[in-house]
Amino acid sequence: VAGIxxxxxxxxxxxxxxxxxxxxxxxxxxxxxLETLGYLCEEVSSxxxxxxxxxxxxxxxxxxxNSSEGSNDVRLAxxxxxxxxxxxxxxxxTNDMERDYIMRVVCEAxxxxxxxxxxxxxxxxxxxxxxxxxxxxxxxxxxxxxxxxAVKGDDEPVALQAIEFWSSICDExxxxxxxxxxxxxxxxxxxxxxxxxxxxxxxxxxxxxTLLKQEEDQDQDEGCWNLAxxxxxxxxxxxxxVGDDIxxxxxxxxxxxxxxxxxxxxxxxxxxxxxxxxxxSPNNLTSIVNVALNFMLTALMKDPNNHVKDTTAWTxxxxxxxxxxxxxxTPIITHSNCQQIITVLLQSMKDAPNVAEKACGALYFLAQxxxxxxxxxxxxxxxxxxxxxxxxxxxxxxxxGESRLRTSAYESLNEVVRCSTDETAPMVMQLVxxxxxxxxxxLEAQKLSSDEREKQAELQGLLCxxxxxxxQKLSASExxxxxxxQYADQMMGLFLRVFAxxxxxxxxxxMLAIGALAYxxxxxxxxxxxxxxxxxxxxxxxxxxxxxxxxxVGVVGDICxxxxxxxxxxxxxxMTQLLKDLSSNQLHRSVKPPIFSxxxxxxxxxxxxxxxxxxxxxxxxxxxADLSAHVSGADDExxxxxxxxxxxxxxxxxxxxxxxxxxxxTQLLMPYAPHILQxxxxxxxxxxxxxVVSKTAIGVLGDLAxxxxxxxxxxxxxxxSSRDFLNECLASDDQLIKESAEWAKLTISRAIxx
Amino acid sequence: MAPHDLRRWIKRVSISDQQKRRDIALQRQQQNRRxxxxxxxxxxxxxxxxQPE
Numbered sequence: 001v002a003g004i005x006x007x008x009x010x011x012x013x014x015x016x017x018x019x020x021x022x023x024x025x026x027x028x029x030x031x032x033x034l035e036t037l038g039y040l041c042e043e044v045s046s047x048x049x050x051x052x053x054x055x056x057x058x059x060x061x062x063x064x065x066n067s068s069e070g071s072n073d074v075r076l077a078x079x080x081x082x083x084x085x086x087x088x089x090x091x092x093x094t095n096d097m098e099r100d101y102i103m104r105v106v107c108e109a110x111x112x113x114x115x116x117x118x119x120x121x122x123x124x125x126x127x128x129x130x131x132x133x134x135x136x137x138x139x140x141x142x143x144x145x146x147x148x149x150a151v152k153g154d155d156e157p158v159a160l161q162a163i164e165f166w167s168s169i170c171d172e173x174x175x176x177x178x179x180x181x182x183x184x185x186x187x188x189x190x191x192x193x194x195x196x197x198x199x200x201x202x203x204x205x206x207x208x209x210t211l212l213k214q215e216e217d218q219d220q221d222e223g224c225w226n227l228a229x230x231x232x233x234x235x236x237x238x239x240x241x242v243g244d245d246i247x248x249x250x251x252x253x254x255x256x257x258x259x260x261x262x263x264x265x266x267x268x269x270x271x272x273x274x275x276x277x278x279x280x281s282p283n284n285l286t287s288i289v290n291v292a293l294n295f296m297l298t299a300l301m302k303d304p305n306n307h308v309k310d311t312t313a314w315t316x317x318x319x320x321x322x323x324x325x326x327x328x329x330t331p332i333i334t335h336s337n338c339q340q341i342i343t344v345l346l347q348s349m350k351d352a353p354n355v356a357e358k359a360c361g362a363l364y365f366l367a368q369x370x371x372x373x374x375x376x377x378x379x380x381x382x383x384x385x386x387x388x389x390x391x392x393x394x395x396x397x398x399x400x401g402e403s404r405l406r407t408s409a410y411e412s413l414n415e416v417v418r419c420s421t422d423e424t425a426p427m428v429m430q431l432v433x434x435x436x437x438x439x440x441x442x443l444e445a446q447k448l449s450s451d452e453r454e455k456q457a458e459l460q461g462l463l464c465x466x467x468x469x470x471x472q473k474l475s476a477s478e479x480x481x482x483x484x485x486q487y488a489d490q491m492m493g494l495f496l497r498v499f500a501x502x503x504x505x506x507x508x509x510x511m512l513a514i515g516a517l518a519y520x521x522x523x524x525x526x527x528x529x530x531x532x533x534x535x536x537x538x539x540x541x542x543x544x545x546x547x548x549x550x551x552x553v554g555v556v557g558d559i560c561x562x563x564x565x566x567x568x569x570x571x572x573x574x575m576t577q578l579l580k581d582l583s584s585n586q587l588h589r590s591v592k593p594p595i596f597s598x599x600x601x602x603x604x605x606x607x608x609x610x611x612x613x614x615x616x617x618x619x620x621x622x623x624x625a626d627l628s629a630h631v632s633g634a635d636d637e638x639x640x641x642x643x644x645x646x647x648x649x650x651x652x653x654x655x656x657x658x659x660x661x662x663x664x665x666t667q668l669l670m671p672y673a674p675h676i677l678q679x680x681x682x683x684x685x686x687x688x689x690x691x692v693v694s695k696t697a698i699g700v701l702g703d704l705a706x707x708x709x710x711x712x713x714x715x716x717x718x719x720x721s722s723r724d725f726l727n728e729c730l731a732s733d734d735q736l737i738k739e740s741a742e743w744a745k746l747t748i749s750r751a752i753x754x
Numbered sequence: 755m756a757p758h759d760l761r762r763w764i765k766r767v768s769i770s771d772q773q774k775r776r777d778i779a780l781q782r783q784q785q786n787r788r789x790x791x792x793x794x795x796x797x798x799x800x801x802x803x804x805q806p807e
Binding site (some may be wrong): 219225229232233236271275310311314361364408410412415465468469472505509512515516521543547551554557560561597600601604651654655658661667699702703706743746747 | 772
């Protein structure tokens with residue numbers, strides 16, 4: 001109730017009344033009051049409570065946490081309330097004395113005899129580490145001491161939170177260092193205190209110890225979370241935070257444990273190795289990896305322990321992900337070891353589902369490393385057929401539903417197809433009827449239980465995804481596209497049947513595949529439209545699953561480009577739906593910029609026939625343009641969205657102008673020209689558009705001048721854009737901006753001289 | 755009190771091929787849109803340059 005009323009200032013006495021309860025003697029009243037204050041802080045935004053009340057709440061909460069408080073229930077309620085109240089304590093954390101006091105009480109609570117209080121206190125510390133990172137320096141040594149003790153000997157829920165504290169500090173430092181590129185300038189918001197770097201010599205051994213505390217079968221248990229898992233995750237974050245410095249601290253642990261008879265030691269050593277592969281420079285790791293690679297391949301084949309094999313296959317995947325690819329100087333995969341690697345991975349795909357899943361993942365990254373290979377005989381080519389066959393075999397395993405195995409196999413297959421070359425195109429072509437048959441079979445299955453239906457839908461999604469990748473690959477070159485087209489009718493028939501399945505992911509996948517097919521088919525796609533249209537409309541109406549809506553909007557664009565004027569019969573329905581989408585408050589805002597771009601696609605396809613939509617579309621565009629023109633003081637996220645919106649609006653204008661070009665109805669656009677020029681001028685004056693928007697904006701100026709010609713000459717001459725903005729763009733280093741500016745210059749001079 | 759989210763396990767693979775498929779489709783669509791507009795402008799430019807000043 002407070003959550004509803006306080007923001008409207010309708011229950012001003014509430015906090016005072018609650019606080020007066022704090023002095024009540026019965027502990028259960030105190031406890032209930034603190035719990036209520038906690039809920040209140042969780043529900044109500046911090047700016048709804050004035051500082052005086054915040055101070056009183058914090059005083060009451062911190063007093064409740066104090067070791068002098070006799071009741072453990074009260075201390076626990078107070079500690080949990082503090083967790084929620086921390087967001088209110090901005091002012092208090094800037095005051096040294098108040099902050100010292102809060103920190104002392106929290107640290108004391110981590111030593112409470114009650115495990116729940118200790119856990120809640122560590123949760124407060126985790127939250128403080130992200131909310132008040134910049135205030136932590138005076139306390140970090142003490143926090144290290146207490147967390148180290150907790151990680152070593154406390155109950156698991158407490159130890160997990162203690163590790164979480166350091167993971168959270170890593171997150172903060174990774175963010176800071178990424179943002180400032182390691183150089184803190186006076187303008188930066190938060191400096192990096194390098195807590196992790198300083199703690200490294202003691203932090204790393206503490207984390208390595210946790211790796212030995214694995215549970216049996218943890219790899220098969222989806223919801224499992226334990227010390228070893230948290231420790232390895234934290235170690236990975238530490239590696240990303242400090243880079244090269246971690247390597248010498250971890251290597252002795254790996255060397256000592258990797259050959260031990262106890263599986264826990266071998267697994268921990270492998271896990272430590274896998275965890276530190278992202279962060280240090282590849283050059284620093286290459287020589288170690290070259291030695292380790294052989295060892296890992298043998299372990300994956302021969303180690304008797306499932307857990308060790310799981311971690312080994314995962315580590316191989318990490319090696320391929322971070323140390324293999326065209327950007328890495330010294331290749332770790334060569335013609336001489338490639339065959340062995342593939343043989344081991346394919347063999348491993350027959351192992352237990354958790355191990356096979358990791359092997360598929362490793363293959364994914366192996367293929368990804370060759371995605372821009374220009375060599376005439378890429379290393380995977382000789383094994384292509386075997387790889388595809390092995391992956392298909394995995395998808396047919398009876399236990400492929402476990403450990404995400406089937407999904408992983410299809411993902412790898414997609415990546416292998418994406419990275420294939422002309423040489424293997426015939427084999428990709430052979431895959432088309434195979435995957436289509438699989439999809440057909442899922443559509444034939446009848447009388448399924450709801451559980452089976454869900455699995456079927458998942459499989460259909462994977463198969464549509466795979467077909468999308470194949471369509472895109474084969475339609476990228478004319479000869480393969482020509483051969484592939486023999487399957488188009490049959491494939492479209494399957495996609496249409498897939499829509500009968502009510503599942504958002506499947507619809508999205510089928511829609512993406514159809515978009516790719518429309519692009520490949522071109523004007524011939526018209527024959528599918530009468531049947532497909534209803535699903536297109538359904539997608540555009542799908543507000544709840546906005547991803548489906550967004551994908552469908554993109555597919556409308558594909559269809560417009562494929563059909564051109566043949567899309568006209570469907571445009572009334574499409575435009576009606578797009579306009580509805582734009583007016584809706586329910587639809588996720590990310591879909592709105594692509595809808596504007598889609599107006600441009602439609603206009604470009606149907607030309608002057610867009611006339612009847614102008615009275616609806618133009619006011620929408622103008623309204624959005626006004627909103628997006630001035631956003632001073634916005635944060636990065638809003639600025640990014642604003643630029644996406646601006647780009648969408650400008651793409652719409654470009655499409656509309658280009659569509660009307662050379663039409664007798666050009667003059668219908670004249671009334672909108674002043675506003676559009678004003679929009680361009682205000683974008684220029686604001687100086688906060690990104691390069692993409694600059695390129696589109698200067699292009700619109702050119703399109704306007706080209707389409708309206710001499711009639712718009714005087715208007716154009718008055719605009720700042722036609723002079724200063726144009727000159728700036730002409731001098732740009734960005735080739736695309738420059739090209740658009742050249743175009744604008746040409747059409748403007750023609751319009752002005754006309 | 756809100757339950758504290760435990761972070762994702764580093765060993766749970768970060769592949770999201772579905773997101774990749776979406777991103778690639780989006781890139782293709784943006785490229786195709788740019789190409790069509792470029793084509794339209796190219797056509798206009800060649801007509802403009804044919805016309806006498």
